[in-house]
Amino acid sequence: MSRMNASNRRGPFRPGDRVQLTDPKGRQYTISLAVDGHFHSTRGSFDHGMLLGKEEGTVIETAEGRSFLALRPLVSDYVLSMPRGATVIYPKDAGQIVHMADVFPGARAFEAGLGSGALTLSLLAAIGPEGHLTSAELRPEFAEIAQANVESWYGASELPWTVEIGDGADVLAGLEAGSLDHVLLDMLAPWDMIGAAAQALRPGGVVLAYVATTTQMSRFVEELRASEGFTEPQASETLVRTWHLEGLAVRPDHRMVAHTGFLVLARRMAAGSRVLETARRPAKLAYSDAQPWQAEDFAERTISPKKLRKVRRDVARRADVEATGTTRPGPRGKEIRARIDAEAAAAQASKAEERLPRSVPDGPSGTDRGRPDETRREEP
Numbered sequence: 001m002s003r004m005n006a007s008n009r010r011g012p013f014r015p016g017d018r019v020q021l022t023d024p025k026g027r028q029y030t031i032s033l034a035v036d037g038h039f040h041s042t043r044g045s046f047d048h049g050m051l052l053g054k055e056e057g058t059v060i061e062t063a064e065g066r067s068f069l070a071l072r073p074l075v076s077d078y079v080l081s082m083p084r085g086a087t088v089i090y091p092k093d094a095g096q097i098v099h100m101a102d103v104f105p106g107a108r109a110f111e112a113g114l115g116s117g118a119l120t121l122s123l124l125a126a127i128g129p130e131g132h133l134t135s136a137e138l139r140p141e142f143a144e145i146a147q148a149n150v151e152s153w154y155g156a157s158e159l160p161w162t163v164e165i166g167d168g169a170d171v172l173a174g175l176e177a178g179s180l181d182h183v184l185l186d187m188l189a190p191w192d193m194i195g196a197a198a199q200a201l202r203p204g205g206v207v208l209a210y211v212a213t214t215t216q217m218s219r220f221v222e223e224l225r226a227s228e229g230f231t232e233p234q235a236s237e238t239l240v241r242t243w244h245l246e247g248l249a250v251r252p253d254h255r256m257v258a259h260t261g262f263l264v265l266a267r268r269m270a271a272g273s274r275v276l277e278t279a280r281r282p283a284k285l286a287y288s289d290a291q292p293w294q295a296e297d298f299a300e301r302t303i304s305p306k307k308l309r310k311v312r313r314d315v316a317r318r319a320d321v322e323a324t325g326t327t328r329p330g331p332r333g334k335e336i337r338a339r340i341d342a343e344a345a346a347a348q349a350s351k352a353e354e355r356l357p358r359s360v361p362d363g364p365s366g367t368d369r370g371r372p373d374e375t376r377r378e379e380p
Contacts, residue, residue: 008155009072012052012054013070015324015326016034018030019033019051019071019073020072023043023068027043030077030078033048033051034048034321034325034326034327036048036326036327037321043068044064044068046060057070076091082117082118083315084115084116084149084311085116085142085303085311085312086113086115089115089260089261090257090260092238092240093260094118094119096238097184098122098123098126100263101184101208103182104126104127106131107127108182109131109132109134109183109184110134110135110180110200111133112186112187112193114146114163115137115142115186116142116145117146117150119184120150124154124160127160128160129160133160134164135163136163136164136166136167137163137164138168143163144312145312145315152315155322168185168193169193169195169196176200181201181202181205183200183208184208185197185209191223198227203268204267206265206267206268207266210263211261228269230267230275231269231275233265233266234264234265235265236262236263237261237262239256240256241257312340313336316335319332320333
């Protein structure tokens, strides 16, 4: 197995390289360099050729007298700028997941909810070429986008990664018992995976869920406790606040990335061992009757079919630019357009079939096919 390709992260800018441009006001733009490419914005424009062969950290001047700093984006920059179908796990949470769950080189990990591939980038970097990551995703369109984002970041590398389309619980149940070090869940109802996670994790293995609401967090924690197969769960959230730095005017920025999600972590108990009883005094009404769980009340934000098609075309176009170094249409874009057209034709055929009238048995005389019974009046 070849190691993850690092050559696309070093050296002068080449056709197909991803570049992050920053203007004097801090606005950032991410482009893929092409020999015939042209960058245009309200802040200035220039031909990509001005950057080809230049080193990172170069500042270029446009014909309008505007300046742009050119650097390769860091993974945190890439995650926030890459095309997305599902909402991404923010870098602040991905970093916490890797460290809290102790995702080590050579680890065997599983993630349910591939999304747009944001967490996958960090997990693959952490497990290295000797580990293995299995990702499960219900929606094939999301898996397509996530795979394109991961391949774009790592380049022409043979990744220790398997993507399975289908229900995460079914995929996890199909893995060898005790074969995993980590089970990472980014889904609406992670408690549905507890049984399968207990079967697949080795003793001491980690289960970690990323959830958006306190209701989800509470239910997942109580279901973990009820399973009696995991240690006492721990929960946390991460807030990141940037600072304004100018001489002695040092103060917090007025805006910050606050709540994005909660992390809940527990570890697999050894077979036959009982969970330690935690000495705690529950608050009054802590275990009173809770409101019934309604999945639709906490549904994830959906993406429109039109936006999803655009994102799929964007990642395909980016792959062609990175492969050829030009903006001319390439095989990946043609493949995705053909696939989208085939899906649209299949959906249209399905709708046409639904609109077909249902067949009605012939009447006694065979002359009133498809009509409701009527009381006929005789002519006087």
